[in-house]
Amino acid sequence: MSPTQPTPREFLASAAPGTRVVVRYRIAGGGLTDALGHLVDTDDDGCTVRTRQADVVIPLELVVAAKEVPPAPPRRPARARG
Template sequence: MIDLVPGMRVVVRYLIPSGQATDALGMLLSADERTLTVDGKHGVVTIDRTAIVAAKQVPPAPVRRAPRQQP
């Protein structure tokens, strides 16, 4: 796994208790030898490193375009 530094935008694929994989996409709040904490669209999630399948830095979220004006 790459060096993940708090403040970078990341995607982390990890296993949940049912054995299925899920993703956390958002800002990395903290990283230590046991856990990663990601602030994503569905809230803050703390992930045990033993459950991580893959992780990487991703580019900033695209800027939302303004809605079109009706003529």
């Protein structure tokens, strides 16, 4: 038997700040979107994910999935123009 997976809320509550995560959550209009970045904080109401653009505060009631992801690949150097 495989061990049971934690719920997204359980995962976020137990993940250490700085863990790279992806969090899928509901948005207005009935759609879903993802926040990919480093977990800053989680409390009883929500979590904060630091993405490349900004810190995203996500109410836990809107979260439908969350998991740890591997480190981002290194960026490629800019190509020289010639």
